[in-house]
Amino acid sequence: MPDKDSQIKEWVEGYTDELFKWASYKLPSRETAEDLVQETFMAAYQSWDKFNGESSPKTWLYAILNNKIKDYFRKEIRNIVITESRLLPENEENSFLDIFFDKNGTWKKEMRPQHWITEEEDLLDNSSFSRTLHDCLNKLPALWNKVISFKYLEEKKGNDICKETGLSSSNYWQILYRARLQLRECLEKNWFKK
Amino acid sequence: MLSCKKASALIIKRNDFLLTRKERIQLFFHLLVCDACHTFSRQNEVVSKVLEQQNRLPSNWQKEMSAVEELKEQIISGLK
Structure with a gap:
Protein backbone atom coordinates (compact mmCIF):
# COMPACT_ATOMS: atom_id res chain seq x y z
CA MET A 1 0.00 0.00 0.00
CA PRO A 2 1.38 3.42 -0.92
CA ASP A 3 2.11 5.72 1.97
CA LYS A 4 -0.39 8.31 3.03
CA ASP A 5 1.52 11.40 1.90
CA SER A 6 2.21 10.29 -1.62
CA GLN A 7 -1.30 8.89 -1.97
CA ILE A 8 -2.95 12.14 -0.94
CA LYS A 9 -0.64 14.11 -3.22
CA GLU A 10 -1.70 11.94 -6.08
CA TRP A 11 -5.34 12.61 -5.26
CA VAL A 12 -4.74 16.34 -5.06
CA GLU A 13 -3.16 16.20 -8.50
CA GLY A 14 -5.91 14.02 -9.89
CA TYR A 15 -9.11 15.36 -8.40
CA THR A 16 -8.66 19.02 -7.44
CA ASP A 17 -9.87 20.24 -10.83
CA GLU A 18 -13.10 18.37 -10.71
CA LEU A 19 -13.84 18.98 -7.05
CA PHE A 20 -13.17 22.67 -7.47
CA LYS A 21 -15.48 22.92 -10.48
CA TRP A 22 -18.23 21.21 -8.55
CA ALA A 23 -17.69 23.41 -5.50
CA SER A 24 -17.70 26.63 -7.53
CA TYR A 25 -20.86 25.53 -9.26
CA LYS A 26 -22.57 25.02 -5.92
CA LEU A 27 -21.14 27.87 -3.88
CA PRO A 28 -21.59 31.62 -4.15
CA SER A 29 -17.91 32.56 -4.25
CA ARG A 30 -14.64 31.28 -5.62
CA GLU A 31 -12.92 31.79 -2.27
CA THR A 32 -15.42 29.62 -0.45
CA ALA A 33 -15.02 26.93 -3.11
CA GLU A 34 -11.23 26.99 -2.72
CA ASP A 35 -11.48 26.83 1.06
CA LEU A 36 -13.85 23.91 1.07
CA VAL A 37 -11.81 21.92 -1.45
CA GLN A 38 -8.74 22.50 0.67
CA GLU A 39 -10.62 21.45 3.80
CA THR A 40 -11.80 18.35 1.98
CA PHE A 41 -8.24 17.17 1.38
CA MET A 42 -7.26 18.03 4.93
CA ALA A 43 -10.15 15.97 6.23
CA ALA A 44 -9.20 13.12 3.90
CA TYR A 45 -5.63 13.33 5.15
CA GLN A 46 -6.71 13.22 8.77
CA SER A 47 -9.13 10.36 8.37
CA TRP A 48 -7.08 8.46 5.83
CA ASP A 49 -7.26 5.33 7.96
CA LYS A 50 -11.02 5.30 7.55
CA PHE A 51 -10.77 5.11 3.78
CA ASN A 52 -11.13 1.42 3.18
CA GLY A 53 -11.01 1.35 -0.59
CA GLU A 54 -14.54 0.04 -0.89
CA SER A 55 -15.56 3.12 -2.77
CA SER A 56 -13.32 4.93 -5.21
CA PRO A 57 -11.22 7.78 -3.78
CA LYS A 58 -13.19 10.15 -5.99
CA THR A 59 -16.51 9.06 -4.49
CA TRP A 60 -15.06 9.38 -1.01
CA LEU A 61 -13.70 12.87 -1.67
CA TYR A 62 -17.00 13.99 -3.21
CA ALA A 63 -18.85 12.74 -0.14
CA ILE A 64 -16.55 14.75 2.14
CA LEU A 65 -16.86 17.84 -0.04
CA ASN A 66 -20.64 17.61 -0.23
CA ASN A 67 -20.86 17.42 3.53
CA LYS A 68 -18.68 20.51 3.78
CA ILE A 69 -20.89 22.36 1.32
CA LYS A 70 -24.01 21.43 3.29
CA ASP A 71 -22.37 22.52 6.54
CA TYR A 72 -21.50 25.81 4.92
CA PHE A 73 -25.09 26.53 3.88
CA ARG A 74 -26.50 25.31 7.20
CA LYS A 75 -24.21 27.65 9.13
CA GLU A 76 -24.81 30.59 6.81
CA ILE A 77 -28.57 30.27 7.12
CA ARG A 78 -28.38 29.79 10.90
CA ASN A 79 -26.30 32.93 11.21
CA ILE A 80 -28.77 34.95 9.20
CA VAL A 81 -31.66 33.56 11.24
CA ILE A 82 -29.92 34.55 14.48
CA THR A 83 -28.74 37.99 13.46
CA GLU A 84 -31.54 39.32 11.26
CA SER A 85 -34.76 40.19 12.95
CA ARG A 86 -36.52 40.38 9.61
CA LEU A 87 -35.96 37.62 7.12
CA LEU A 88 -38.24 39.12 4.52
CA PRO A 89 -37.79 42.70 3.37
CA GLU A 90 -39.71 45.41 5.14
CA ASN A 91 -43.20 46.12 3.80
CA MET B 1 -62.93 31.15 -3.67
CA LEU B 2 -59.17 31.13 -3.20
CA SER B 3 -57.22 33.93 -4.88
CA CYS B 4 -54.36 33.09 -7.26
CA LYS B 5 -51.98 34.63 -4.74
CA LYS B 6 -53.10 32.21 -2.03
CA ALA B 7 -53.37 29.27 -4.42
CA SER B 8 -49.85 29.70 -5.78
CA ALA B 9 -48.51 29.95 -2.22
CA LEU B 10 -50.22 26.67 -1.33
CA ILE B 11 -48.76 25.07 -4.46
CA ILE B 12 -45.27 25.81 -3.13
CA LYS B 13 -46.17 24.99 0.46
CA ARG B 14 -47.42 21.53 -0.44
CA ASN B 15 -43.99 20.55 -1.76
CA ASP B 16 -42.67 20.73 1.77
CA PHE B 17 -45.58 20.49 4.17
CA LEU B 18 -48.87 18.70 4.48
CA LEU B 19 -51.73 21.01 3.66
CA THR B 20 -54.78 21.02 5.88
CA ARG B 21 -57.84 19.31 4.53
CA LYS B 22 -59.48 22.66 3.89
CA GLU B 23 -56.42 23.95 2.02
CA ARG B 24 -56.31 20.84 -0.13
CA ILE B 25 -59.94 21.13 -1.09
CA GLN B 26 -59.70 24.85 -1.82
CA LEU B 27 -56.61 24.34 -3.94
CA PHE B 28 -58.15 21.42 -5.81
CA PHE B 29 -61.14 23.48 -6.90
CA HIS B 30 -59.05 26.50 -7.72
CA LEU B 31 -56.79 24.46 -9.98
CA LEU B 32 -59.80 23.02 -11.80
CA VAL B 33 -60.80 26.43 -13.04
CA CYS B 34 -57.56 28.43 -13.12
CA ASP B 35 -55.30 27.77 -16.06
CA ALA B 36 -52.58 30.18 -14.87
CA CYS B 37 -52.17 28.49 -11.48
CA HIS B 38 -52.36 25.07 -13.07
CA THR B 39 -49.51 26.12 -15.38
CA PHE B 40 -47.62 27.56 -12.42
CA SER B 41 -47.93 24.26 -10.61
CA ARG B 42 -46.76 22.13 -13.53
CA GLN B 43 -43.82 24.40 -14.30
CA ASN B 44 -42.70 24.35 -10.69
CA GLU B 45 -42.65 20.57 -10.79
CA VAL B 46 -40.31 20.72 -13.77
CA VAL B 47 -38.09 23.23 -11.97
CA SER B 48 -37.98 20.95 -8.93
CA LYS B 49 -36.91 18.02 -11.06
CA VAL B 50 -34.13 20.01 -12.70
CA LEU B 51 -32.96 21.28 -9.30
CA GLU B 52 -32.81 17.68 -8.09
CA GLN B 53 -30.88 16.67 -11.18
CA GLN B 54 -28.36 19.43 -10.70
CA ASN B 55 -27.36 17.82 -7.43
CA ARG B 56 -26.80 14.36 -8.73
CA LEU B 57 -25.15 14.88 -12.06
CA PRO B 58 -21.93 16.75 -12.22
CA SER B 59 -22.91 19.66 -14.42
CA ASN B 60 -22.71 18.77 -18.05
CA TRP B 61 -21.74 22.30 -18.84
CA GLN B 62 -18.59 23.76 -17.41
CA LYS B 63 -17.77 27.29 -16.57
CA GLU B 64 -14.54 28.67 -17.90
CA MET B 65 -12.21 27.93 -15.11
CA SER B 66 -8.81 29.37 -14.53
CA ALA B 67 -5.98 27.05 -13.60
CA VAL B 68 -6.18 25.34 -10.27
CA GLU B 69 -2.44 24.70 -10.07
CA GLU B 70 -2.02 27.31 -7.37
CA LEU B 71 -4.79 25.75 -5.38
CA LYS B 72 -3.12 22.35 -5.63
CA GLU B 73 0.14 23.72 -4.30
CA GLN B 74 -1.68 25.49 -1.51
CA ILE B 75 -3.46 22.29 -0.53
CA ILE B 76 -0.30 20.22 -0.53
CA SER B 77 1.66 22.71 1.52
CA GLY B 78 -1.28 22.93 3.92
CA LEU B 79 -1.06 19.21 4.58
CA LYS B 80 2.44 19.41 5.96
Whole structure:
Protein backbone atom coordinates (compact mmCIF):
# COMPACT_ATOMS: atom_id res chain seq x y z
CA MET A 1 0.00 0.00 0.00
CA PRO A 2 1.38 3.42 -0.92
CA ASP A 3 2.11 5.72 1.97
CA LYS A 4 -0.39 8.31 3.03
CA ASP A 5 1.52 11.40 1.90
CA SER A 6 2.21 10.29 -1.62
CA GLN A 7 -1.30 8.89 -1.97
CA ILE A 8 -2.95 12.14 -0.94
CA LYS A 9 -0.64 14.11 -3.22
CA GLU A 10 -1.70 11.94 -6.08
CA TRP A 11 -5.34 12.61 -5.26
CA VAL A 12 -4.74 16.34 -5.06
CA GLU A 13 -3.16 16.20 -8.50
CA GLY A 14 -5.91 14.02 -9.89
CA TYR A 15 -9.11 15.36 -8.40
CA THR A 16 -8.66 19.02 -7.44
CA ASP A 17 -9.87 20.24 -10.83
CA GLU A 18 -13.10 18.37 -10.71
CA LEU A 19 -13.84 18.98 -7.05
CA PHE A 20 -13.17 22.67 -7.47
CA LYS A 21 -15.48 22.92 -10.48
CA TRP A 22 -18.23 21.21 -8.55
CA ALA A 23 -17.69 23.41 -5.50
CA SER A 24 -17.70 26.63 -7.53
CA TYR A 25 -20.86 25.53 -9.26
CA LYS A 26 -22.57 25.02 -5.92
CA LEU A 27 -21.14 27.87 -3.88
CA PRO A 28 -21.59 31.62 -4.15
CA SER A 29 -17.91 32.56 -4.25
CA ARG A 30 -14.64 31.28 -5.62
CA GLU A 31 -12.92 31.79 -2.27
CA THR A 32 -15.42 29.62 -0.45
CA ALA A 33 -15.02 26.93 -3.11
CA GLU A 34 -11.23 26.99 -2.72
CA ASP A 35 -11.48 26.83 1.06
CA LEU A 36 -13.85 23.91 1.07
CA VAL A 37 -11.81 21.92 -1.45
CA GLN A 38 -8.74 22.50 0.67
CA GLU A 39 -10.62 21.45 3.80
CA THR A 40 -11.80 18.35 1.98
CA PHE A 41 -8.24 17.17 1.38
CA MET A 42 -7.26 18.03 4.93
CA ALA A 43 -10.15 15.97 6.23
CA ALA A 44 -9.20 13.12 3.90
CA TYR A 45 -5.63 13.33 5.15
CA GLN A 46 -6.71 13.22 8.77
CA SER A 47 -9.13 10.36 8.37
CA TRP A 48 -7.08 8.46 5.83
CA ASP A 49 -7.26 5.33 7.96
CA LYS A 50 -11.02 5.30 7.55
CA PHE A 51 -10.77 5.11 3.78
CA ASN A 52 -11.13 1.42 3.18
CA GLY A 53 -11.01 1.35 -0.59
CA GLU A 54 -14.54 0.04 -0.89
CA SER A 55 -15.56 3.12 -2.77
CA SER A 56 -13.32 4.93 -5.21
CA PRO A 57 -11.22 7.78 -3.78
CA LYS A 58 -13.19 10.15 -5.99
CA THR A 59 -16.51 9.06 -4.49
CA TRP A 60 -15.06 9.38 -1.01
CA LEU A 61 -13.70 12.87 -1.67
CA TYR A 62 -17.00 13.99 -3.21
CA ALA A 63 -18.85 12.74 -0.14
CA ILE A 64 -16.55 14.75 2.14
CA LEU A 65 -16.86 17.84 -0.04
CA ASN A 66 -20.64 17.61 -0.23
CA ASN A 67 -20.86 17.42 3.53
CA LYS A 68 -18.68 20.51 3.78
CA ILE A 69 -20.89 22.36 1.32
CA LYS A 70 -24.01 21.43 3.29
CA ASP A 71 -22.37 22.52 6.54
CA TYR A 72 -21.50 25.81 4.92
CA PHE A 73 -25.09 26.53 3.88
CA ARG A 74 -26.50 25.31 7.20
CA LYS A 75 -24.21 27.65 9.13
CA GLU A 76 -24.81 30.59 6.81
CA ILE A 77 -28.57 30.27 7.12
CA ARG A 78 -28.38 29.79 10.90
CA ASN A 79 -26.30 32.93 11.21
CA ILE A 80 -28.77 34.95 9.20
CA VAL A 81 -31.66 33.56 11.24
CA ILE A 82 -29.92 34.55 14.48
CA THR A 83 -28.74 37.99 13.46
CA GLU A 84 -31.54 39.32 11.26
CA SER A 85 -34.76 40.19 12.95
CA ARG A 86 -36.52 40.38 9.61
CA LEU A 87 -35.96 37.62 7.12
CA LEU A 88 -38.24 39.12 4.52
CA PRO A 89 -37.79 42.70 3.37
CA GLU A 90 -39.71 45.41 5.14
CA ASN A 91 -43.20 46.12 3.80
CA GLU A 92 -42.59 43.03 1.79
CA GLU A 93 -46.22 41.98 2.02
CA ASN A 94 -46.97 44.92 -0.24
CA SER A 95 -43.88 45.13 -2.38
CA PHE A 96 -42.62 41.82 -3.75
CA LEU A 97 -45.92 40.02 -4.18
CA ASP A 98 -47.48 43.14 -5.71
CA ILE A 99 -45.17 42.67 -8.66
CA PHE A 100 -47.06 39.49 -9.47
CA PHE A 101 -50.62 39.97 -8.20
CA ASP A 102 -53.20 42.74 -8.32
CA LYS A 103 -55.10 43.89 -5.25
CA ASN A 104 -57.59 41.04 -5.58
CA GLY A 105 -54.78 38.52 -5.55
CA THR A 106 -55.18 37.69 -9.26
CA TRP A 107 -52.12 37.29 -11.50
CA LYS A 108 -51.26 40.54 -13.20
CA LYS A 109 -51.62 40.17 -16.93
CA GLU A 110 -47.90 40.51 -17.69
CA MET A 111 -46.95 38.13 -14.87
CA ARG A 112 -49.48 35.41 -15.56
CA PRO A 113 -47.64 32.12 -16.20
CA GLN A 114 -47.60 31.37 -19.92
CA HIS A 115 -47.52 27.93 -21.43
CA TRP A 116 -43.94 26.97 -22.15
CA ILE A 117 -43.43 25.86 -25.70
CA THR A 118 -40.89 23.16 -24.86
CA GLU A 119 -42.22 19.84 -23.62
CA GLU A 120 -41.44 19.11 -20.00
CA GLU A 121 -39.42 15.99 -20.72
CA ASP A 122 -37.23 17.99 -23.10
CA LEU A 123 -36.30 20.35 -20.27
CA LEU A 124 -34.85 17.56 -18.16
CA ASP A 125 -31.29 16.73 -19.11
CA ASN A 126 -31.18 19.93 -21.13
CA SER A 127 -27.87 21.58 -20.31
CA SER A 128 -28.82 24.97 -21.66
CA PHE A 129 -32.04 25.06 -19.62
CA SER A 130 -30.12 23.87 -16.59
CA ARG A 131 -27.65 26.68 -17.07
CA THR A 132 -30.39 29.30 -17.37
CA LEU A 133 -31.93 27.97 -14.17
CA HIS A 134 -28.56 28.17 -12.47
CA ASP A 135 -28.13 31.80 -13.59
CA CYS A 136 -31.63 32.58 -12.34
CA LEU A 137 -30.80 31.00 -8.96
CA ASN A 138 -27.79 33.28 -8.70
CA LYS A 139 -30.00 36.32 -9.22
CA LEU A 140 -32.11 35.51 -6.16
CA PRO A 141 -31.48 37.41 -2.92
CA ALA A 142 -28.64 35.67 -1.07
CA LEU A 143 -30.76 34.08 1.66
CA TRP A 144 -33.32 32.69 -0.80
CA ASN A 145 -30.56 31.21 -2.91
CA LYS A 146 -28.97 29.59 0.15
CA VAL A 147 -32.24 28.12 1.36
CA ILE A 148 -32.94 26.54 -2.04
CA SER A 149 -29.36 25.31 -2.43
CA PHE A 150 -29.42 23.75 1.02
CA LYS A 151 -32.82 22.13 0.59
CA TYR A 152 -31.80 20.40 -2.62
CA LEU A 153 -28.36 19.38 -1.37
CA GLU A 154 -29.87 17.90 1.77
CA GLU A 155 -32.66 16.27 -0.22
CA LYS A 156 -34.95 16.91 2.71
CA LYS A 157 -38.23 18.70 3.19
CA GLY A 158 -39.93 21.27 5.38
CA ASN A 159 -39.65 20.31 9.01
CA ASP A 160 -36.19 18.75 8.70
CA ILE A 161 -34.78 21.77 6.91
CA CYS A 162 -36.34 24.07 9.51
CA LYS A 163 -34.85 22.04 12.35
CA GLU A 164 -31.39 22.17 10.81
CA THR A 165 -31.40 25.85 9.93
CA GLY A 166 -33.49 27.33 12.72
CA LEU A 167 -35.91 28.88 10.23
CA SER A 168 -39.53 28.90 11.31
CA SER A 169 -41.75 26.90 9.00
CA SER A 170 -43.64 29.99 7.94
CA ASN A 171 -40.47 31.93 7.14
CA TYR A 172 -39.13 28.93 5.28
CA TRP A 173 -42.01 28.44 2.91
CA GLN A 174 -42.62 32.15 2.46
CA ILE A 175 -38.99 32.36 1.29
CA LEU A 176 -39.43 29.36 -1.00
CA TYR A 177 -42.65 30.81 -2.35
CA ARG A 178 -41.04 34.12 -3.27
CA ALA A 179 -37.98 32.41 -4.65
CA ARG A 180 -40.12 30.13 -6.81
CA LEU A 181 -42.19 33.03 -8.15
CA GLN A 182 -39.02 34.85 -9.13
CA LEU A 183 -37.32 31.75 -10.57
CA ARG A 184 -40.26 30.86 -12.76
CA GLU A 185 -40.53 34.39 -14.03
CA CYS A 186 -36.78 34.54 -14.71
CA LEU A 187 -36.90 31.28 -16.67
CA GLU A 188 -39.81 32.48 -18.74
CA LYS A 189 -38.02 35.72 -19.61
CA ASN A 190 -34.58 34.26 -20.23
CA TRP A 191 -35.28 30.90 -21.70
CA PHE A 192 -38.65 30.88 -23.38
CA LYS A 193 -38.79 34.40 -24.70
CA LYS A 194 -35.25 34.85 -25.84
CA MET B 1 -62.93 31.15 -3.67
CA LEU B 2 -59.17 31.13 -3.20
CA SER B 3 -57.22 33.93 -4.88
CA CYS B 4 -54.36 33.09 -7.26
CA LYS B 5 -51.98 34.63 -4.74
CA LYS B 6 -53.10 32.21 -2.03
CA ALA B 7 -53.37 29.27 -4.42
CA SER B 8 -49.85 29.70 -5.78
CA ALA B 9 -48.51 29.95 -2.22
CA LEU B 10 -50.22 26.67 -1.33
CA ILE B 11 -48.76 25.07 -4.46
CA ILE B 12 -45.27 25.81 -3.13
CA LYS B 13 -46.17 24.99 0.46
CA ARG B 14 -47.42 21.53 -0.44
CA ASN B 15 -43.99 20.55 -1.76
CA ASP B 16 -42.67 20.73 1.77
CA PHE B 17 -45.58 20.49 4.17
CA LEU B 18 -48.87 18.70 4.48
CA LEU B 19 -51.73 21.01 3.66
CA THR B 20 -54.78 21.02 5.88
CA ARG B 21 -57.84 19.31 4.53
CA LYS B 22 -59.48 22.66 3.89
CA GLU B 23 -56.42 23.95 2.02
CA ARG B 24 -56.31 20.84 -0.13
CA ILE B 25 -59.94 21.13 -1.09
CA GLN B 26 -59.70 24.85 -1.82
CA LEU B 27 -56.61 24.34 -3.94
CA PHE B 28 -58.15 21.42 -5.81
CA PHE B 29 -61.14 23.48 -6.90
CA HIS B 30 -59.05 26.50 -7.72
CA LEU B 31 -56.79 24.46 -9.98
CA LEU B 32 -59.80 23.02 -11.80
CA VAL B 33 -60.80 26.43 -13.04
CA CYS B 34 -57.56 28.43 -13.12
CA ASP B 35 -55.30 27.77 -16.06
CA ALA B 36 -52.58 30.18 -14.87
CA CYS B 37 -52.17 28.49 -11.48
CA HIS B 38 -52.36 25.07 -13.07
CA THR B 39 -49.51 26.12 -15.38
CA PHE B 40 -47.62 27.56 -12.42
CA SER B 41 -47.93 24.26 -10.61
CA ARG B 42 -46.76 22.13 -13.53
CA GLN B 43 -43.82 24.40 -14.30
CA ASN B 44 -42.70 24.35 -10.69
CA GLU B 45 -42.65 20.57 -10.79
CA VAL B 46 -40.31 20.72 -13.77
CA VAL B 47 -38.09 23.23 -11.97
CA SER B 48 -37.98 20.95 -8.93
CA LYS B 49 -36.91 18.02 -11.06
CA VAL B 50 -34.13 20.01 -12.70
CA LEU B 51 -32.96 21.28 -9.30
CA GLU B 52 -32.81 17.68 -8.09
CA GLN B 53 -30.88 16.67 -11.18
CA GLN B 54 -28.36 19.43 -10.70
CA ASN B 55 -27.36 17.82 -7.43
CA ARG B 56 -26.80 14.36 -8.73
CA LEU B 57 -25.15 14.88 -12.06
CA PRO B 58 -21.93 16.75 -12.22
CA SER B 59 -22.91 19.66 -14.42
CA ASN B 60 -22.71 18.77 -18.05
CA TRP B 61 -21.74 22.30 -18.84
CA GLN B 62 -18.59 23.76 -17.41
CA LYS B 63 -17.77 27.29 -16.57
CA GLU B 64 -14.54 28.67 -17.90
CA MET B 65 -12.21 27.93 -15.11
CA SER B 66 -8.81 29.37 -14.53
CA ALA B 67 -5.98 27.05 -13.60
CA VAL B 68 -6.18 25.34 -10.27
CA GLU B 69 -2.44 24.70 -10.07
CA GLU B 70 -2.02 27.31 -7.37
CA LEU B 71 -4.79 25.75 -5.38
CA LYS B 72 -3.12 22.35 -5.63
CA GLU B 73 0.14 23.72 -4.30
CA GLN B 74 -1.68 25.49 -1.51
CA ILE B 75 -3.46 22.29 -0.53
CA ILE B 76 -0.30 20.22 -0.53
CA SER B 77 1.66 22.71 1.52
CA GLY B 78 -1.28 22.93 3.92
CA LEU B 79 -1.06 19.21 4.58
CA LYS B 80 2.44 19.41 5.96
